[in-house]
Amino acid sequence: DQQVKQNSPSLSVQEGRISILNCDYTNSMFDYFLWYKKYPAEGPTFLISISSIKDKNEDGRFTVFLNKSAKHLSLHIVPSQPGDSAVYFCAARVNYGGSQGNLIFGKGTKLSVKP
């Protein structure tokens, strides 16, 4: 039973336009939500995070929005660049019990930004 879901396996966007990657979660016991970016043959790289008590966090071209009532978060990339082409993983950090600090990942969305 997946606690973190990324329902779109892939997304294609034109360079300069906005990329919106979505993520849904089912458990309320998470204290942070994170986005990781992964290139082939490399490990995931931390991109941006948001605390569960916030609804928006912005870092340059990247903005993450959190809708707690809908248990939904999204990553916006504006403007999209070809170098943003990668697999993006949504993750939720557990804040209870013996697993505190563990990250639960979605299955990823492959973003392709076309020149």
Place this chain on the structure above:
Amino acid sequence: DARVTQTPRHKVTEMGQEVTMRCQPILGHNTVFWYRQTMMQGLELLAYFRNRAPLDDSGMPKDRFSAEMPDATLATLKIQPSEPRDSAVYFCASGLLRASGYTFGSGTRLTVV
């Protein structure tokens, strides 16, 4: 630039052989994870250490997998005996609990034939 170092990068082995993967976490990081990435399951947690003590290894098949941290600079993941279904990329990550993100290594790509 601090990095998590994993060795080997690639490993091909025959079914039934023992496989050991190593990870050097970033100095000062007290939390270490082992994740496995497969096409079907995505990134799944295998084991999790804090201050070298195992906290959660519920995601690990106990009959064949073992994870240890013999000291603060080394984490190991061992599979004995290995099976073809263990073929995957294994990632180590380290961090501090107060930070929101963890640093991943480049992974070990394991192929069991």
